[in-house]
Amino acid sequence: MSAVATITDLAVSFATDAGPVRAVDGVSLDVQPGEVLAVVGESGSGKTVTAKTILGLLPATATTRGAVVLTGRDGRTTDVINVPPAQLRAARGRDVAMVFQEPSSVLNPVYTVGWQIAEGLRAHGDVSKKEARARAVEVLRTVGIPDPEHRVDHYPHQFSGGQKQRIVIAMALVLDPSLIVADEPTTALDVTVQAEILDLLRTLRDETGTAIVLITHNMGVVADLADRVAVMYQGKLVEQAPVGDLFADPQADYTKALLKAVPKIGEGRARAAERAAARTEEWKAGEPVVEADGLTITYPGRFRQPAFTAVDHVSLQIRPGEVLGLVGESGSGKTTIARAIAGLTPVSDGSLKVLGTQMRGAKGRQLKGMRPRLGFVFQDPATSFNPLLTIAECVAEPLVVHGRFASPEAARGRVDELLEAVQLPRSYGDRFPHELSGGQRQRASLARGLALDPELLIADEPTSALDVSVQARVLELFSELQRELGFACLFVSHDLAVVDLLADRIAVLYRGELVEEGIGEQVLGSPHEDYTRRLLASLPVPDPVAQAERREALRVLHAG
């Protein structure tokens, strides 16, 4: 049987304000029937543009060259790039369908999911309402939505995030296409849900024989699902190999470096143990930097709905010079705790003492003394800098606000030192935030957080917006600085491997409650709580062989 999609010498460029920019450069790929081809690469590598080209979904500013030939189940071929719009429309859905990244924004909130699934059928021919509904129920059952006869009339908001992604997959499946393009299908989902969706995609491939092009930056997902991997870098294809070969014996330098940069659980254990051994009894008796006791944070409900409890009776401590990793899925309250410690979110109940100041009910003036002793690194480096100030002015801001220097110009000497400390060239101080890359910005953000030499640094998912290789670099820098300057740190992340790399102790949050806390070896090595075990087992590891074993273990865990 011939390939379902053949891409030959594809090149795409976009017209922008700064002139044309090339996104994809001479890419040739083919996808065999019933195969999962993973396209990996970092942001800007052109993987999403390649995927969108397969469906002919590029914006009007794009110029394309080359050929993308789709072969349907009936043997018809369509060259997406050179075909008239009407034929392209006919091919979409029938020959190729797409699963998008963010299920909540893909589904239309004002129609039932059944209607939305049936829409694909209606677009491709006359079907009666009854038939369309029956087919919708059928695909909903295929993707594992319980009670599909009833759920077909529900609206998107009545489903959870994972179920919504299942529905999006159902929409892609309804016309039984020969190829599904999945653009980061699990990135917006929590790890436990991610494992389920990956399972579903695998089953679908086996049962329907649909080929899947999986676009992702997560090497763990690749190891879990892919048969073959294509690595993209700067618009070019640098390597293409079966998944086992790629992980076992990567050929291109870039692939090697990419695989090396993926954090793995267990890497930080030795370091944490060493540090723990160096602690004295005296240190243990000393006053903690952060002490939460029965900390509860609620958000007031709207329109007479009950208040939402984001954090529920959490007690934890951070001692001087210690790194506490806070992990949990979205909505577990980890960011809320970080914001409460920084005084950005009011404490509703319990006690939270930060650097000796009681945060519950504290007013702006009372916090004044504690502010300069605390630094904060935000999640998204792109938005945490004022776009109109240069990097030097942004980094100087804390110094000026707290009166260490009269003006940003006067603080320039100290700013240069700080930039050097985070390994940015001095000249970058004169640049504007948008002129730096994500990793560089996050390093500048770190410099700003450390400007006042704080005793406590709060890092709220500092690397989750960064690519793997950049993340590795920032984390390394982070731990270096922590060792040198000895600040205490609350490190919030959803990624267990990242936390394991840095933290002395790990606290696991689940729905606002602290389910487990302890040193990395305990929590990740021999977890006591079911939730932690599930979380760990769901995390795909970047190794196809090990991942297959873990998958089996997870199945046992779910069954048991």
Next chain:
Amino acid sequence: MTAPEIAGAEASGAAAAAPEHLEGRGAWFKKLPVVHQLRQSVGLQRGMLIAGLVLTAGFVLVAVLSPVLAPFGWSQLRDLDGAFGAQQPPSAEHWFGTTVGGYDVLSRVVWGARTALLVVVVAVASSIVVGVLLGLVSGYFGGWLDRMLVVVADAIYAFPSLLLAILLAIVISGGQSSMWGGIFAAALSITVVFVPQYFRVVRAEVVRVKQEAFVDSARVLGTGHWRIMTRHVLRNSTRTLPLIITLNASEAILTLAGLGFLGFGIEPTAAAEWGYDLQRAVADVTSGIWWTALFPGLAIVMAAMGMTLMGESLNDLSDPRLRSRARSRKVAGAVAATSVEADTSVAPVDTAEPKQKGDDA
């Protein structure tokens, strides 16, 4: 940052995020609001913008140079050869003819541009100051003050704006008007109508910007409210202002003309005003005297249209989705650097870091 450094950074590809901005730093005037958009525009949008700019520039020039350009004073009835005479048709002496009151139409049109410009400047300036300040405070602090101001702004919106302007013209000038009295009366009554627009736009932006991470980061530092408002919030909330300014300027001209037409404007002896002239010309039109109405009317249309064209095309250009770009015929351009940093061990293109390290040493 000096030019060679920029060139170096550019060449290394480390700063390929936006070459446009790097190039722009050298020539600061290219980044000015209108100039920047002009450089960005293509096709029909460019034509509209240029037409608007030319008309507006003409209007401003005539206004500024009116003492030089106008052959007579705005209330001059006679020269050395005697009285001009009423309703004289266009001639070599009076190019646009004379009005029913015996004024020279050309002079009145030219001087009228000055009055119009002054009113526009005063009206827009004062509504910006008041509107932006209220919007900033209201959006930043929120609470009951915010709710109250929003209600007041909505109430002003709901009120017929010309009626409000008439009321204010009477209150401010008490019916009689000198040149500056009239200008301020007209300008301030327009201000009251415009303030809610600036208030709303700035408030909406402030509410959005207030939630950005960089404002949070300023709050974590313990930055004072005033500093956050001015340094972080305000400067990021003024993007849409140039647009409303141009659109409002044309509205101000129309409101002034409307006030003058209804007899609440400026006395002809105090200053020339297009609306007043139009009103005096109403009776002329039926008796075949076209010149007294045509020229002031054209002046109003040209001035208002110039600014509207400018405003509308700025509006389109400010929205990347509406902005048209020159489309390249073939696949071209360089691959932009990805977020992979030049100094990571991962990146094969590894030219930037050693050089920059050299800079530091």
